[in-house]
Amino acid sequence: MRDPEILQHYKPEPATEREKQCMENLGLVDYEVYGRKLEVACWEARDAMVRMGVSPMIEAGDVAIGLYTASGDLCTAITGTHLHLVNGVLAVKYVLRHYKDEPTLGIKPGDIFFANDAGFGGLHSPDMLNLMPIFHGDELVAWAVAASHEIDTGAKEPGGMPPSAQSRYDEGMRISPIKVGENYTLRYDLVQMMENFVRDPRQQTLDLKTRTAVCYILERRVKEVIEKKSVEMVIGVMRRMIDETAEAATKRIASLPDGTYRDITFVDWIGTDRYGLVRLAVNVHKVGDKVTVDFTGSGPRVAFANFNAFPHAMVAMSACFLYQFLFSDLKQSNGAFVPFEYIFPKGSLLDADLEDAVSMGVGTIANFSSILHNAFERMLMGCDEQRKHVLSTWAGCSHTLPFAGVNRYGLPYAGWDQGIANGMAMGAKHNGDGTDVGGFTWCSVGEFIDSELFESEYPIVPIFRSRYFKDGHGFGKYRGGRPMAAAYMVHGTPMMFVLSISGFCKFPIGRGLFGGYMPPCLVTLYVQNGNLKQIIQETPEKIPYDIEQFIANVQGDILVRHTHSGLIVLQEGDIMCTMAIGGPGYGDAIERDARLVVKDLKEHSISDWTAEKVYKVAYDPKTYMVDEAKTVELRAQELEDRKRRGKPYSEFMAEWSQKKPKDEILPNYGPWPGPEMAPAKFKRTVVVS
Numbered sequence: 001m002r003d004p005e006i007l008q009h010y011k012p013e014p015a016t017e018r019e020k021q022c023m024e025n026l027g028l029v030d031y032e033v034y035g036r037k038l039e040v041a042c043w044e045a046r047d048a049m050v051r052m053g054v055s056p057m058i059e060a061g062d063v064a065i066g067l068y069t070a071s072g073d074l075c076t077a078i079t080g081t082h083l084h085l086v087n088g089v090l091a092v093k094y095v096l097r098h099y100k101d102e103p104t105l106g107i108k109p110g111d112i113f114f115a116n117d118a119g120f121g122g123l124h125s126p127d128m129l130n131l132m133p134i135f136h137g138d139e140l141v142a143w144a145v146a147a148s149h150e151i152d153t154g155a156k157e158p159g160g161m162p163p164s165a166q167s168r169y170d171e172g173m174r175i176s177p178i179k180v181g182e183n184y185t186l187r188y189d190l191v192q193m194m195e196n197f198v199r200d201p202r203q204q205t206l207d208l209k210t211r212t213a214v215c216y217i218l219e220r221r222v223k224e225v226i227e228k229k230s231v232e233m234v235i236g237v238m239r240r241m242i243d244e245t246a247e248a249a250t251k252r253i254a255s256l257p258d259g260t261y262r263d264i265t266f267v268d269w270i271g272t273d274r275y276g277l278v279r280l281a282v283n284v285h286k287v288g289d290k291v292t293v294d295f296t297g298s299g300p301r302v303a304f305a306n307f308n309a310f311p312h313a314m315v316a317m318s319a320c321f322l323y324q325f326l327f328s329d330l331k332q333s334n335g336a337f338v339p340f341e342y343i344f345p346k347g348s349l350l351d352a353d354l355e356d357a358v359s360m361g362v363g364t365i366a367n368f369s370s371i372l373h374n375a376f377e378r379m380l381m382g383c384d385e386q387r388k389h390v391l392s393t394w395a396g397c398s399h400t401l402p403f404a405g406v407n408r409y410g411l412p413y414a415g416w417d418q419g420i421a422n423g424m425a426m427g428a429k430h431n432g433d434g435t436d437v438g439g440f441t442w443c444s445v446g447e448f449i450d451s452e453l454f455e456s457e458y459p460i461v462p463i464f465r466s467r468y469f470k471d472g473h474g475f476g477k478y479r480g481g482r483p484m485a486a487a488y489m490v491h492g493t494p495m496m497f498v499l500s501i502s503g504f505c506k507f508p509i510g511r512g513l514f515g516g517y518m519p520p521c522l523v524t525l526y527v528q529n530g531n532l533k534q535i536i537q538e539t540p541e542k543i544p545y546d547i548e549q550f551i552a553n554v555q556g557d558i559l560v561r562h563t564h565s566g567l568i569v570l571q572e573g574d575i576m577c578t579m580a581i582g583g584p585g586y587g588d589a590i591e592r593d594a595r596l597v598v599k600d601l602k603e604h605s606i607s608d609w610t611a612e613k614v615y616k617v618a619y620d621p622k623t624y625m626v627d628e629a630k631t632v633e634l635r636a637q638e639l640e641d642r643k644r645r646g647k648p649y650s651e652f653m654a655e656w657s658q659k660k661p662k663d664e665i666l667p668n669y670g671p672w673p674g675p676e677m678a679p680a681k682f683k684r685t686v687v688v689s
Contacts, residue, residue: 001098002119002120002176002354003094003097003098003120006090006093006094006097006121007090007121007310007311007312008312009072009089009090009093010086010089010090010312010315010316010334010337011334011337011338012071012073012242012243012246012333012334012335012337012338013071013072013073015239015243016070016071018235019069019235019236019239020239021232022232022233022235022236022239023236023239023240023243024236025232025236026233026236026237026240030229030233030237031236031237031240034225034229034233034234034237035076035237035240035241035331037221037225038067038075038076038221038222038225038234038237038238039076039078039331041067041217041218041221041222042065042066042067042076042077042078042218043078044217044221045065045078045144045146045214045215045217045218046061046063046065046078046079046080046214048213048214048217049063049065049146049148049210049211049213049214050063052206052209052210052213052214053148053206053207053210054202054203054206054207054210054457055148055149055150055151055203055207056151056415056416056417056418056449056454056457057148057149057150057151057418058148058149058207058210059418059447059449059453060418060419060421060422060446060447060448060449061080061422061443061445061446061447062080062081062148062149062418062422062440062443062446063079063080063081063084063146063147063148064077064078064079064080064081064082064084064085064088064145064146064147064148065077065078065079065080065145065146065147065214065218066078066085066088066144066145066147066332067142067143067144067145067218067222067238068088068089068092068142068143068144068145069142069143069235069238069239069242070139070140070141070142070143070235071093071096072089072092072093072096072143073089073242073333073334073335074086074088074089074242074332074333074334075237075238075239075241075242075331075333076238076241076331076332076333077332077333078332079323079332079443079445080147080443080445080446081147081149081440081442081443082319082320082323082324082332082442082443083123083313083316083317083319083320083442084123084127084129084147084316085316085319085323085332085334086312086315086316086319086334087121087122087123087127087129087147087316088129088131088143088145088147089121089334090120090121090122090312091113091115091120091121091122091129091131091145091177092131092143092145093121094115094120094121094177095107095113095131095177098177099113099177099179105179107133107140108133108135108182109133109135110181110182110183110184110185111132111133111179111181111182112130112131112132112179112180112181112182112184112186112212112215113130113131113132113177113178113179113180114128114129114130114131114175114177114178114179114180114208115128115129115131115175115176115177115178116128116129116153116173116174116175117174117175117176118174118310118313118358118359118361119168119174119176119310119354120176120177121312123313123316123362124160124161124171124313124358124359124360124361124362125153125155125160125171125172125173125174125359126149126150126151126152126153126159126160126161126359127147127148127149127150128147128148128149128150128207128208128211129145129146129147129211130145130146130147130180130208130211130212130214130215131143131144131145131177131215132144132145132212132215132216132218132219134218134219134222134223136223136226136231139231141222141226141231141234141235142222142234142238144214144215144218144219144222145215146210146211146212146214146215147211148207148210148211150198150203150204150207151200151203151402151414151415151416152172152198152199152200152203152204152404152414153171153172153173153174153197153198153359154172154173154197154198154199155170155171155172155359156170156171156172157402157497157499157566157567158199158402158403158404158414158497158499158567159402159404159414159416159499159501160172160359160402161306161359161360161362161402161501162306162357162359162360162499162566163271163272163306163360163499163500163501163564163565163566164271164272164306164566164567165271165305165306165357165359165360166271166304166305166306166357167304167355167356167357168354168355168356168357168358170306170357171306171357171358171359172197172198173194173197173198175194178190180194180208181212184216186208186209186212191205191208194208198414199404199412199413199414200404200412200413200414200415201412202411203413203414222234241331241333241335242333242334242335243335244330244331244335245327245330245331245332245333245335245336246333246335246336246338247335248327248330249322249327249330249335249336249337249338249339250289250338250339251289252326252327253286253289253290253291253339254288254289255383255385255386256286256379256380256382256383256386257286257379257382257383258286258287258288259286259379259382259680260283260284260285260286260678260680260681261283261284261286261375261376261378261379262281262282262283262284262297262375262677263281263282263371263372263374263375263511264279264280264281264282264297264371264677265279265280265367265370265371265509265511266278266279266280266507267280267363267364267367267504267507267509268504268505268506268507268665269307269504269505269562269564270302270305270306270307270668271305271306271307271360271564272564272565272566273565273566274305274667274668275505275506275562275665276664276665276666276667276668276669277507277661277665277666277668277669278299278302278307278349278668278669279297279298279299279669279670279674280298280299280349280364280367280368280371281295281296281297281298281371281674281675281677282294282295282297282298282368282371282372282375283295283296283297283375283677283678284372284375284376284379285678285680285681286379287681289339290339290340290341291339291340291341292340292341292342292343292681293318293340293341293342293343293372294342294343294678295314295342295343295344295345295348295350295368296343296345296675296676296677296678297674297675297676297677297678298345298348298349298350298675299348299349299668299669299670299674299675300347300348300349300668300670301347301348301349301351301352301353301356302349302668305356305357305668306357306358306359306360306361307349307357307360307361307363307364308349308350308351308352308353308356308358308361308364309349309350309352309358309361309362309364309365310350310351310352310358310361311342311344311350311351313358313361313362313365314342314344314350314365314368315337315342316365317362317365317366317368317369317442318340318342318369318372319336319337320369320441320442321369321372321373321376322336322337323336324444325373325376325389326376343678345675349364350364350365350368360501360564362397363396363397363501363502363564366396366397366441366442367396367397367504367509369393369394369396369441369442370393370394370395370396370441370509370510370511371393371511373393373394374392374393374511374513377390377391377392377393377513378513387430388430388431390429390430390513391426391427391428391429391430391434391513391586392427392428392429392434392474392476392480392510392511392512392513392516392583392584392585392586393427393510393511393513393584394424394426394427394438394441394510394583395424395427395441395474395480395509395510395518395519395581395582395583395584396441396504396509396510396581397441397502397509398420398421398422398423398424398440398441398502398580398581399420399421399500399501399502399522399524399563399578399579399580399581400416400417400418400420400421400500400501400502400578401416401417401488401498401499401500401501401524401576401578402414402415402416402498402499402501403415403416403458403460403496403497403498403499403576404496404497405459405493405495405496405497406493407458407459407492407493408459408492408493413457413458413459415457415458417449417454417462417465417486417488417578418446418449419447419448419449419454419465419486420465420484420486420578420579420580421440421446421580422437422439422440422443422446422447422448423437423448423483423484423580424437424438424439424440424441424483424580424581424583425437425438425472425473425480425481425482425483425519425580425581425582425583426438426439426480426481426583427474427480427481427510427512427513427516427583427584427585427586428474428476428477428478428479428480428481428512428513428516428583428584428585428586428587429478429586430478430513430586431478432478433478433479433480433481433596434473434478434479434480434481434583434584434585434586435481435583436468436481436482436483437481437482437483437484437580438481438583448466451465459490459491459492459493459496460488460489460490460491460496461488461489461491462486462487462488463486463487463488463489463532463543463544463550463575464485464486464487464544464545464546464550465484465486465487465488466484466486467484467485467545467546467547468482468483468484468485468546468603468604468605469483469484469485469546469547469548469579470547470548470604470605470606470607471520471605471606471607471610472485472519472520472579472580472582473519473582473583473584473585473605474510474512474516474517474518474519474582474583474584474585475516475517475585475589475592475606475610475614475615476512476515476516476517476584476585476586476587476588476589476592477515477516477585477586477587477588477589477591477592478516478585478586478587478592479583479585479592479600479605480510480512480516480517480519480582480583480584480585480586481582481583482582482583482605483519483579483580483581483582483583484579484580485546485547485577485578485579485580486577486578486579487525487544487547487550487575487576487577487578488575488576488577489532489573489574489575490570490571490572490573490574490575490576491572491573492572493572494571494572495569495570495571496569496570496571496574497567497568497569497570498526498567498568498569498570498576499565499566499567499568500524500561500562500563500564500565500578501563501564502522502563502564504521504522504563504564505521505522505523505562505563505564506521507521508520508521509581510581510583510584511584512584512585512586513584513585513586513587514586514587514588515585515587515588515589516584516585516586516587516589517584517585517589517614518584519581519582519583519584520582522563522579522581523560523561523562523563523579524560524561524562524563524565524576524577524578525558525559525560525561525575525576525577525578526558526559526561526568526570526574526575526576526577527554527556527557527558527559527574527575527577528556528557528559528570528571528574529556529557529574530554530555530556530557530573530574530575531554531555531556532554532556532573532575533573535553535554546604547577547579550577554575556575589614589615589616590615590616590635590638590639592615594615594617594619594626594628594631595626597611597615597617597619598611598617598619598624598626601619601624602624608621616631616634616635616637616638617631617634618630618631618634619631657673660672660673
């Protein structure tokens with residue numbers, strides 16, 4: 001039975017009398033020492049999970065380990081993937097409400113629960129959670145939660161996020177919270193059932209056991225603290241961690257300038273071969289010590305597409321900005337949400353129907369996160385204390401190529417290279433360039449898997465996967481971080497199924513700050529019947545080591561496709577090529593130090609065209625010596641050209657408001673020009689659009 005009301009319980013529940021009493025008797029030293037000990041237990045569990053798991057996402061560290069109170073509130077965690085921490089809150093609270101007093105189930109020591117259905121508090125079906133209650137005698141003290149992303153769910157296409165899905169029935173395994181084990185033992189019949197759903201049953205079972213073992217580790221460490229000190233101290237420590245975060249988060253919000261901060265962007269896809277603009281909008285109203293995040297102005301829900309998302313998924317996505325940026329120095333608890341309220345317009349793309357396919361809704365909410373980030377960064381610019389932390393956004397949803405098939409040993413497999421997703425670059429800072437290959441949007445500490453490990457697991461040979469690609473970032477006074485490109489050859493199998501998931505090919509994602517450029521759009525490349533093996537044998541000096549050499553040297557039947565496109569069949573020797581997303585820029589490009597522009601040229605980060613046309617730098621192409629006088633002249637001329645092109649606001653709007661994209665790219669947009677943004681809730685309003 002679905003419970004929409006429980007999905008609104010992402011904030012901490014009121015402290016119980018038991019928790020209040022335990023906090024009253026808690027000393028400061030015990031709180032600091034044993035609060036840290038519980039956090040270290042999460043670190044231990046995460047390290048064990050990364051070493052035991054077999055999913056590429058687990059191997060790359062895209063996991064979440066959390067310790068929750070008896071009421072289901074997150075008190076401390078180690079990530080990985082921040083948004084799963086909110087999913088854990090909702091899953092535990094569902095189990096407590098519906099199973100605790102259910103005579104056929106109940107909650108007992110050694111129970112193991114599993115969940116992955118987005119309609120019950122999850123994010124999407126590939127994200128799987130194990131939940132374990134922690135008891136002291138007959139008293140439920142805490143919950144251990146371990147979450148990971150599995151590469152396959154048995155959906156209609158490999159990867160668990162099928163671009164062609166039109167309803168939830170195309171998404172494979174979607175399981176409501178279920179008890180999969182008792183007495184510290186997984187039930188064999190349910191393990192077999194889950195194996196039967198997916199293309200890679202070995203991976204599914206091994207990772208299910210991994211998450212279970214991780215919960216055991218947390219339980220053991222919590223019980224050690226109880227035995228050494230007391231159960232009352234553990235309960236008090238966990239609750240104080242939540243309250244401390246809530247108090248600090250509220251205080252920080254109060255220190256920021258009041259106002260309404262807005263941003264919008266557009267996505268150019270909703271599913272396989274269904275392309276066109278969809279509008280994403282956010283209004284951040286900050287008054288006093290409260291923030292309302294309002295998505296009024298966003299486009300309508302899209303029917304029969306894998307694109308929409310549930311409201312709680314967007315709440316979880318906002319945790320990535322809160323935990324990684326705004327509250328990065330606070331404990332990761334759901335106390336961070338105390339100052340926040342959310343408004344989701346009915347009928348919008350963030351108001352998915354329960355029958356919708358939502359597995360690619362993660363791409364939608366990632367792109368929403370990009371504009372939410374920028375709206376907050378403009379708020380931070382008005383606060384002297386926080387201005388030093390301002391940086392451009394992390395740009396949307398990373399690109400990846402899921403693949404599946406049968407290997408040379410006759411065993412099924414499914415995978416992708418999470419190193420590329422974790423190779424997304426970060427936005428430029430207010431005082432420096434963005435971090436190159438900075439990490440995944442929702443996993444800042446994700447790792448780059450070794451090529452040797454990748455080759456050992458799948459019938460694929462990486463041609464290159466650790467080279468920046470030229471002009472792949474956003475330009476500005478400070479450039480965005482540099483991303484990488486990668487190419488892979490199918491090897492050791494006669495056939496492989498591949499698809500592409502991401503989300504932008506025609507319209508860029510990730511607006512730069514204060515004049516900074518967006519990163520470029522991406523494409524997916526396939527080469528069939530190519531000559532790479534011939535190059536390796538006859539002219540090894542032409543083996544490509546970056547995307548430019550690849551395009552110049554490799555011949556064959558080249559297929560260029562949207563970054564969100566459906567299944568294609570590759571054969572032995574065929575090649576697939578992908579690119580990560582660059583970071584957006586910060587500030588006016590013609591204010592960039594000319595010496596840094598030349599440095600970018602030397603490092604093959606930008607093209608000559610970019611240096612001349614965007615940065616307006618004059619230099620000797622042989623010696624890379626900057627012509628200072630000519631550069632000053634070019635930049636002064638550009639400023640004058642801008643003034644000449646500029647128009648008064650009223651004149652510009654009179655002309656601009658008459659423009660409209662072609663009808664063929666607006667089938668899912670809704671009425672043009674779109675719904676109104678939310679009205680300001682404070683007299684001083686900053687409008688960003």
